[in-house]
Amino acid sequence: MEKNCWEIKGCGRERGGKNEKELGLCPAAADERLHGVHGGINAGRACWVVAGTFCHGEVQGTFARKLQDCTLCNFFQLVRKEEGMNFETPVVLLSKLKTIKGGVEGGGSLRNVGMRQLLNAGCTPHPELRP
Numbered sequence: 001m002e003k004n005c006w007e008i009k010g011c012g013r014e015r016g017g018k019n020e021k022e023l024g025l026c027p028a029a030a031d032e033r034l035h036g037v038h039g040g041i042n043a044g045r046a047c048w049v050v051a052g053t054f055c056h057g058e059v060q061g062t063f064a065r066k067l068q069d070c071t072l073c074n075f076f077q078l079v080r081k082e083e084g085m086n087f088e089t090p091v092v093l094l095s096k097l098k099t100i101k102g103g104v105e106g107g108g109s110l111r112n113v114g115m116r117q118l119l120n121a122g123c124t125p126h127p128e129l130r131p
Contacts, residue, residue, distance in 0.1 A: 004044025008075050011054050027052040049093040
């Protein structure tokens with residue numbers, strides 16, 4: 001397995017981590033639907049599509065609200081570089097979470113996510129989402 005976000009970022013919110021009791025288990029560490037994506041444990045190498053992850057000292061919101069920050073994150077950029085052509089885009093990962101059909105996790109829709117954000121994250125927008 002490759003290194004997961006909690007190993008790189010050192011948040012300590014993984015199972016048995018130093019901050020799990022105080023801050024709670026990180027949703028990326030708990031979400032088994034993305035286990036194995038990019039060679040990670042649970043969503044540990046796809047944390048940018050999981051709501052409620054802990055970055056910059058605070059809990060992050062929904063995918064639509066955090067995507068821009070996440071694409072600037074050194075961990076996101078590391079995974080994207082390591083995976084190369086095998087990098088699974090946020091839209092693909094969201095479909096694995098089965099959130100696109102009923103709206104993006106936590107409310108909203110992909111229409112509320114800027115097209116530039118999706119393209120910068122390595123996404124090819126669905127034809128229905130193109131302007």
